[in-house]
Amino acid sequence: MSNSDFGLIGLAVMGQNLVLNVESRGFKVSVYNRTTSIMEEFVSAHPDKQLVGESTLEGFVQSLAKPRKIMIMVKAGGPVDAVIESLIPLLDKDDIIIDGGNSLYTDTERRDAWCSKEGLRFIGAGVSGGEEGARKGPSIMPGGPASTWEVMKPIFESISAKVDGVPCVTHIGPGGAGHFVKMVHNGIEYGDMQLICEAYNIFKAAGFSNEELADIFAEWNAGDLESFLIEITANIFKQKDPETGKDIVDLIVDKAGQKGTGRWTVMESVEQAVPFSTIAGSVEARIISSMRGQRKNASGILQGPDNWGFELSGMSKEDLVSKVRNALYASKIVSYAQGLDLIAKVGREKNWSLDLGAIARIWRGGCIIRAKFLNRITEAFEADADLTNLMLAPFFTEILNSGQKDWREVVALAATNGIPVPSFGGSLSYYDAYRAERLPANLLQAQRDFFGAHTYERIDKPEGEFFHTEDWPELIS
Structure with missing residues (x-):
């Protein structure tokens, strides 16, 4: 034998x-x-x-x-x-x-x-x-x-x-390269799921039925947003509870679980000083969802708009669907950009010689984050193996530039109506910070030098020269 x-x-x-x-x-x-x-x-x-x-x-x-x-x-x-x-x-x-x-x-x-x-x-x-x-x-x-x-x-x-x-x-x-990449894959998975949930939350607050949501996500899955998670989301909205006949999604407690890989990924991003707002927002969302008792208590104390219902004024449902779709797509690009940035940085530090295009290629099938646009990510890194950020690949730059106006409107709409969108909002903030020619860190450096003599660089001096102000004004009190 x-x-x-x-x-x-x-x-x-x-x-x-x-x-x-x-x-x-x-x-x-x-x-x-x-x-x-x-x-x-x-x-x-x-x-x-x-x-x-x-x-x-x-x-x-x-x-x-x-x-x-x-x-x-x-x-x-x-x-x-x-x-x-x-x-x-x-x-x-x-x-x-x-x-x-x-x-x-x-x-x-x-x-x-x-x-x-x-x-x-x-x-x-x-x-x-x-x-x-x-x-x-x-x-x-x-x-x-x-x-x-x-x-x-x-x-x-x-x-x-x-x-x-x-x-x-x-x-x-x-x-540990394989398990590291799988860990970041799971972090991206957290981000994808949260972004879909934020789109759902906006639609429900605007009065969409589950039948409408099933159709919306099915339509999205037939286009550029085709993915396993979008597909199963469309099917979730169709599922009835055999006991009550009600939609099962409406009977599930809004309290998310997690096994730790998302937290590990965020902790690694902090350790490596890699911005991770989209995925960090998704982990935070799961954590705060688990604080259900506190949330229910706070809902009767802390004031704000009713975040489970608002009127669409001057905008049709079709317009909202289009804008949320663009916000979701743009945020998804940011999520992958941040995840791949973390993979690239740790890969360089460890001398792992990681191939980001090959990694994206094996994520196209079998895995939870499999999606049509992973083909585009593979193509981006095949065209430029030294691409510094996924957002700068021409295909994704065009999507972000054309969708950023809708993205802003969706985040603003959510804020105005008290709807939490940590990953939509964190993605947009990252996008704006990354494209900003100047940020307020000059003031931050002045603060650090004031209280701790941490020094700063000057825009009128060669890069790499550091200065300290000896005579900051004394405090009045």
Whole structure:
């Protein structure tokens, strides 16, 4: 009996679907789960598949062909370390451990060094696409040595999503590059979702029905805004609750959850001094949504417009739809510009030699943020690998320039009517700050020099010369 080509530890839904995906491509797969009954139920449910269930970790390892290829699909953090620690004594030199969860990239770099010291190879592979993507073809972002990628390439390319025949997987870079790019991908996902929610909030406040919203998002999905998230949003508005017959979206509590990757991305942006207003606004929106009790209390105390209803004066519904569409598109461009800026900066600092065009290319299919305009992002970086900001690519510059007036009107309309739009507004502020020839930081530098002698540069002196004013006026009090 031949040994298995691939092994997977952790049979939650994502793990099970990945196993079925790998097996369907002609590979024999061994599986192990800490709770043996889950493994047994999974294997017995698929008697026609090339699956080998093992009740012990030792048996699991011995069932694999060398070099062993073992993917871990367990909760990020301590559980990943525990599995690696259990595996190391059982493995041979050059066996490969793959962490397919949402691990923090610095943990991945630590594990890479750990496994390397033991003579093993380690891959931190971000996997995006949810349960359906895992089964039918995800976007995969593997990091680690290029030589290890070559070993895994046949399996990864076979199980990944395909767009125009191109696999949605590529070698991202060494060390923690794969998990880092997946982390930022998730941050962009936060931004995309929040922008859609802000468009929805404006429409609902203007009196649009869920039926109208389903049609609007379906129409958007047929054009330049085509994406997985726009598509599922259109379908959400059509879903009825079988118990009450009401629209399910109206029955869901307005309290969002998060697993941490969005926060990690924002924290990294602060650490790297990369502006991140769109995605930071989306994380903040989730946090404040969780403060539901406080919000309900404050709604009866703090004054302002009724942010759940306003009259359209001098504007038709069709006009509002067009303006919000342009604001959404422009804000989406900013979100990706900020995310790619963070990827580029960390890539340079780490000497990862990241290819932003290739990264955008593998996001076109399988993953949650898959969207039509990722083709345009790929084209932008293929045309100019040194592009300093996505907004400066001619295609996106034209969209921003033509849509900025509507964008401003939407943000102003929201502010006037008390509708929170942290990501629309943060995107517009970033856009205006980035294009500003002069910002008020001259005053800020004067303040810093006044209270802390931090010095400043002068516009009438050579760049790089610093000055300090010794005789700032004394305070009156």
